Amino acid sequence: MLNMWEIILIAIAMSIDAFSVAFGVGCKYNKPRHYFRLSWHFGLFQFIMPLIGALTGKFLMNYTDNLNIIAALILFIIAFKMFKDSLKNNTDRCYTSDPTTGFTLIFLSVATSMDALGVGISLAFYPGNLLIPAFVIGIVCSIFTFFGVYLGSLSKHFIGKKAEYFGSIVLMFIGIKFLTV
Numbered sequence: 142m143l144n145m146w147e148i149i150l151i152a153i154a155m156s157i158d159a160f161s162v163a164f165g166v167g168c169k170y171n172k173p174r175h176y177f178r179l180s181w182h183f184g185l186f187q188f189i190m191p192l193i194g195a196l197t198g199k200f201l202m203n204y205t206d207n208l209n210i211i212a213a214l215i216l217f218i219i220a221f222k223m224f225k226d227s228l229k230n231n232t233d234r235c236y237t238s239d240p241t242t243g244f245t246l247i248f249l250s251v252a253t254s255m256d257a258l259g260v261g262i263s264l265a266f267y268p269g270n271l272l273i274p275a276f277v278i279g280i281v282c283s284i285f286t287f288f289g290v291y292l293g294s295l296s297k298h299f300i301g302k303k304a305e306y307f308g309s310i311v312l313m314f315i316g317i318k319f320l321t322v
Contacts, residue, residue: 155256158256159179192272202265
């Protein structure tokens with residue numbers, strides 16, 4: 142049901158949160174170790190969470206014939222949350238203590254990948270090996286995180302909330318596809 146282009150679009154949409162956090166971190170913490178820590182951890186968690194979601198989706202397929210509706214609803218909820226968050230008038234912030242170490246790094250990794258857990262349920266419809274889309278999502282997230290740190294180091298006012306608009310719209314359209322299949 143999902144093709145590779147849709148997986149790439151999902152990966153981009155799922156990477157927006159990681160990009161935003163990395164952008165905020167990068168305005169102050171942008172040494173090579175910060176790039177590596179954030180890119181590695183965010184990418185790893187974005188790889189793991191869709192797998193957990195997909196396995197949950199495959200399990201649920203044994204109990205319901207309406208998994209496409211459930212997957213669409215989850216995508217709509219995540220898209221709505223992303224869109225709502227993008228409308229908040231929060232100023233971009235720079236972190237004052239290094240968030241790329243210890244528990245803070247783990248917390249940020251989990252927080253930026255929770256939506257990937259929900260999106261992972263839609264991967265239950267992926268006809269191939271689940272490691273492929275999970276790998277794509279993890280790699281794309283690592284790349285977005287890297288560039289988030291870089292752009293954050295250039296200017297914390299360079300990019301606004303437009304990326305979150307894009308991510309929410311992509312998820313909404315993929316959710317509509319699930320309802321029409």
